[in-house]
Amino acid sequence: MRYEVNAPDRFIVGTVGVPGERTFYIQVIKDKRTLSVAVEKEQVRAIVARMELIIAEIRKMNPLEIMERLAPDDAPLDSPVDSLFDIGAISLSWDELKKVMVCELFEIEGGEGLDSNSDDEEQVLAIEFSLGMAQAFCLRSAAVVNAGRLPCPFCSIPIDPGGHLCPRANGYRR
Numbered sequence: 001m002r003y004e005v006n007a008p009d010r011f012i013v014g015t016v017g018v019p020g021e022r023t024f025y026i027q028v029i030k031d032k033r034t035l036s037v038a039v040e041k042e043q044v045r046a047i048v049a050r051m052e053l054i055i056a057e058i059r060k061m062n063p064l065e066i067m068e069r070l071a072p073d074d075a076p077l078d079s080p081v082d083s084l085f086d087i088g089a090i091s092l093s094w095d096e097l098k099k100v101m102v103c104e105l106f107e108i109e110g111g112e113g114l115d116s117n118s119d120d121e122e123q124v125l126a127i128e129f130s131l132g133m134a135q136a137f138c139l140r141s142a143a144v145v146n147a148g149r150l151p152c153p154f155c156s157i158p159i160d161p162g163g164h165l166c167p168r169a170n171g172y173r174r
Helices: 041-061 131-146
Strands: 002-006 010-016 023-030 033-039 083-095 100-107 124-129
Touching: 002 023, 010 131, 023 041, 023 124, 033 041, 041 083, 041 100, 041 131, 100 131, 124 131
Parallel strands: 002 124, 033 083
Antiparallel strands: 010 023, 023 033, 083 100, 100 124
């Protein structure tokens, strides 16, 4: 099944849970219809890195390209958060004719989401959005990813609230 959203009202990354046990979601809202898909933290980082690269290339090729500034979206995910599927592959591109960014999120193979079918039809969420929304998505996503557990200054492994056994300190707690 293919879900298509053009010019969404809201396109964000958010989390459910406490740092160390968070589940990441991409949520798209258009005309009071909410679609959510589960995503891994590293996938969010990859999306942000690629989007920033595309935005920089567009600005370099066409410095007169007007990019609207959207107000920061710090609101939480809309509830309830029901994931359609878990994201496997991701496609990001720039549509020069429409002047929109296109993001396609593909279901992980063998995934079981809210609308998973018994037949092997792959689910896809396709979103078309403006450069301004892409920039806002990048800013919020970076903040959400960085809001997790702090890394250990010695080994870079995230530190749990109760500390962790640091391999660089011969197993002593930090």
